Amino acid sequence: MTLEIKDITGGYSAVPVLNNVSFSVKKGELTGLIGLNGAGKSTTIKHIIGLMQPFSGTISINGQMIKQNPKAYRQAFAFVPETPVLYEELTLKEHIELTALAYGLEKEEAMKRALRYVKAFRLEEKLEWFPAYFSKGMKQKVMLVCAFMVDVPLYVIDEPFLGLDPLGIHTFREIVSEKKKQGAAILMSTHVLSAAEKDCDNFVVLHNGQISHSGTLANMQEALAMPGASLDDLYFRLTEEVITL
Numbered sequence: 001m002t003l004e005i006k007d008i009t010g011g012y013s014a015v016p017v018l019n020n021v022s023f024s025v026k027k028g029e030l031t032g033l034i035g036l037n038g039a040g041k042s043t044t045i046k047h048i049i050g051l052m053q054p055f056s057g058t059i060s061i062n063g064q065m066i067k068q069n070p071k072a073y074r075q076a077f078a079f080v081p082e083t084p085v086l087y088e089e090l091t092l093k094e095h096i097e098l099t100a101l102a103y104g105l106e107k108e109e110a111m112k113r114a115l116r117y118v119k120a121f122r123l124e125e126k127l128e129w130f131p132a133y134f135s136k137g138m139k140q141k142v143m144l145v146c147a148f149m150v151d152v153p154l155y156v157i158d159e160p161f162l163g164l165d166p167l168g169i170h171t172f173r174e175i176v177s178e179k180k181k182q183g184a185a186i187l188m189s190t191h192v193l194s195a196a197e198k199d200c201d202n203f204v205v206l207h208n209g210q211i212s213h214s215g216t217l218a219n220m221q222e223a224l225a226m227p228g229a230s231l232d233d234l235y236f237r238l239t240e241e242v243i244t245l
C-alpha cells in the first residue's frame with residue numbers, strides 16, 4: 001500500500017469536515033477521488049500533502065507518517081494543484097531546476113528527465129518563458145512537468161482534465177500509464193466522470209465528508225445492484241443528489 005489513510009477526522013475549525021475517512025491507494029494504481037462540490041476532496045488532499053493535520057487518525061506514504069520524518073514524507077509525493085502555482089520571476093527552465101533542488105536531484109539528470117515531459121507537452125520552445133506568457137493550460141502543463149520529472153511513490157493530482165487540451169489529456173494519460181507500470185500510485189481528484197471511468201482503476205466517492213463508497217467500478221455496480229451502470233449513474237445513486245428541473 002503506498003498511501004494509507006486510516007480513520008481521519010479533520011477540518012478547519014472544531015467542527016470536522018472529514019469524518020472517519022479511510023482509504024488506500026495501491027502501487028501501480030490510479031485511484032479517482034470524486035464527490036460533489038464541498039464533499040471534502042480538497043480537504044482530504046490538504047491532509048495528504050501535509051497542509052493540514054487531522055484531529056485524529058493517521059496518514060502514511062509507504063508506511064511513513066509526516067511527523068516521523070517531514071522531509072522524507074514530503075519527498076515521497078509530488079502534487080499538482082488544480083490552480084497552477086508558479087513563481088512569476090522564474091522561467092520554465094528555472095522551475096525545473098527549483099524542483100530538482102527541492103527533491104535533492106542532480107541538476108543535469110533532472111533536466112534530462114524533465115525534457116522528456118517538456119517535449120511531450122510541446123513546451124520545448126518555451127523553456128525560457130516566464131509564467132506571465134503562458135496560457136492557463138500551459139501553466140498546468142508546467143506543473144505536470146515539475147511533478148512527473150521526479151520519481152516518487154505517490155502522485156496527487158487535482159483536476160487534470162479541465163485545463164488541458166485534448167492533446168494534453170492524451171499525453172497526461174500516456175505518462176500516467178507509464179508511471180503506473182513503473183509502480184507509482186496516483187490519486188486524482190476530478191469531476192469529469194467520463195474520463196475517470198475510462199482511466200481509473202478504482203474510486204473513492206466522498207459525500208458530506210464521509211466515504212460513501214470505495215472500490216472498482218465493478219464493486220460499485222455489485223454493491224448497488226446496478227450491473228453495467230456507468231460511473232455517472234452510480235455516482236448519482238451514491239450521492240442521492242439528482243436534481244430535476
Ligand SMILES: Nc1ncnc2c1ncn2[C@@H]1O[C@H](COP(=O)(O)OP(=O)(O)OP(=O)(O)O)[C@@H](O)[C@H]1O
Nearest residue numbers: 012013017035036037038039040041042043044191
Ligand atoms: N479554508 C476553509 N475554511 C473553512 N471551511 C472550509 C475551507 N475550505 C473548505 N471549507 C469547507 O470544507 C468543506 C469541504 O470543502 P472542500 O474544498 O474540501 O470540497 P471539495 O470536495 O474539494 O469541493 P469542490 O469540488 O468544490 O472543489 C466545505 O463545506 C467547505 O465549505
